[in-house]
Amino acid sequence: MKNQTGSIYVVATADTKGRELFYVRDLIAETGVKVLTVDLSTQQLSSNFPGDIPAEMVADFHPEGRDRVFCGDRGKAIDAMSLAFEIFLSRREDVAGIIGLGGSGGTALITPAMQALPIGIPKLMVSTMASGDVSGYVGASDIAMLYSVTDVAGLNRISRRVLGNAAHQIAGAVRFALPHSHDDKPAIGLTMFGVTTPCIEAVSAGLEEDFDCLVFHATGSGGRAMEKLADSHMLTGMLDLTTTEVCDFLFDGVLACGEDRFDALSRSQIPCVLSCGALDMVNFGHPAGIPEKYAARQFCHHNAQVTLMRTTVEENVRMAQWIAEKLNRCAGEVRFLIPEGGFSALDAPGQPFWSPEADQAFITTLEKHCIQTARRQIVRLPWNINDRKFAAEAVTQFRQLALRGR
Structure with a gap:
């Protein structure tokens, strides 16, 4: 024993x-x-x-x-x-x-x-x-x-x-409890969804030599778990690149965060790189369970139990306002990266959720309402979130913030 x-x-x-x-x-x-x-x-x-x-x-x-x-x-x-x-x-x-x-x-x-x-x-x-x-x-x-x-x-x-x-x-x-890990690498949290997987895999690969990368599935509980670790001082930084839980919270989806999403970031003030990963979609289950008020909307049937709904211009405006209010409470080092080439694998030229108008509504509103400072900045990038160039820039931005924090 x-x-x-x-x-x-x-x-x-x-x-x-x-x-x-x-x-x-x-x-x-x-x-x-x-x-x-x-x-x-x-x-x-x-x-x-x-x-x-x-x-x-x-x-x-x-x-x-x-x-x-x-x-x-x-x-x-x-x-x-x-x-x-x-x-x-x-x-x-x-x-x-x-x-x-x-x-x-x-x-x-x-x-x-x-x-x-x-x-x-x-x-x-x-x-x-x-x-x-x-x-x-x-x-x-x-x-x-x-x-x-x-x-x-x-x-x-x-x-x-x-x-x-x-x-x-x-x-x-x-x-038979495992002993506490004595890994000298600092732990960081990353958020991922199926439609942002290439991005997070590339970011993790770019950081894993120096950081213990903890990836959280952005299903509502995933974001809460990551933020609980931040509150518990178990994370030294975050790359919260997949913020799709906000869509479900505001628009009746099944993978919703809570009202306190991002609050751990403002409390802990750890360096964080964020993005709008999968903000182009609201998650529902079987089509029969979708609220009647959304009946005329654009859907993508991911599988038999997952149905995705494209967010509209108006919804992107509301999400940007909500996120901007949260970011304005953060006193730590924060960078919000905007992938102008699309927010997910489905939000790209030729894909079912490609909508430059909806994406631009989010970008314009976030820039309008987020109070940018030397420590809180929005960075536009000309690529889709899953482009390797976007991932490389996310890695660069995070390394800069982490180095500045040390």
């Missing part, structure tokens, strides 16, 4: 999931890994909790005290206990891993605290909600979701197998 410090936290509401909680605890303990149980019950029924950390102890971490948790209103109690648990967990220094067990309420209660933990700490949520859209539970973290199959409501021939697998998964992740 490898050297292990810290414990696996097994977390559930013991008033309804007690048997499952202790079943998982015992299986983990049998592997030789240290384990602690935490009760997150929202009723004061756990004073005699036969585990390690009773609900009252966690509830005391709520800023307004335990009475905020034990209020008698289930919805408010879950929200309050979730906050208390997040604060409690953030102050523990012995978390080697965490496994949560729950239905809809328990999953909503436990996962915010998991999200707040650093990336790399093993996190596993066994949940009845894991077979649907789990984006709200996972966020930008590395939480693994395991569908419970049967409800988390007692032990039976199915739940024993599922919970047993979960117990051994988290124990294995902790027991």
Whole structure:
């Protein structure tokens, strides 16, 4: 067994999931890994909790005290206990891993605290909600979701197998944890989409000798993950060249960022080269799910489950205004590169989304509303974003900013 410090936290509401909680605890303990149980019950029924950390102890971490948790209103109690648990967990220094067990309420209660933990700490949520859209539970973290199959409501021939697998998964992740990398190269974040892949591959190739290039898929969660690392001081710079998540956020797409996109850049002030990669498209799923108001628009059917919609002149104006407002809050070194030859592989002469008029609307509006300074500049380039000359210039610009930052 490898050297292990810290414990696996097994977390559930013991008033309804007690048997499952202790079943998982015992299986983990049998592997030789240290384990602690935490009760997150929202009723004061756990004073005699036969585990390690009773609900009252966690509830005391709520800023307004335990009475905020034990209020008698289930919805408010879950929200309050979730906050208390997040604060409690953030102050523990012995978390080697965490496994949560729950239905809809328990999953909503436990996962915010998991999200707040650093990336790399093993996190596993066994949940009845894991077979649907789990984006709200996972966020930008590395939480693994395991569908419970049967409800988390007692032990039976199915739940024993599922919970047993979960117990051994988290124990294995902790027991055989990889050592922290001692790579001396500074880490940088890059954003990529299928239609900007040639650009990012060329940029990565141009920087990988001196930087550890972390590429994030611009699917909403990708941008959030990158910015979480920036906020955690785990990135020394970014090449946020594929900002397509903004399209989906503003125009009902399925791969949307949040209102806080780019805010980590203003907070961290790390050097960043940005561009308008894939701002020519909004992402939808199957055509049947596209909002009726877009019925007359121009579409490209990427595959059976992905439909792309070309952004209009008016939408490009709105996106440029939104992005300019965000850039104006950035005090660090920022360069926004404009690929005048098109924003994606589909936005090029002869391709279905080629629209110089729409692209120019974005460029003109961004230049109008973005307040340029010595540290915040817009740079026009005469190539498509996937042209190797564009990638080479992005590399040059970033190296200049990184050198200036050092």
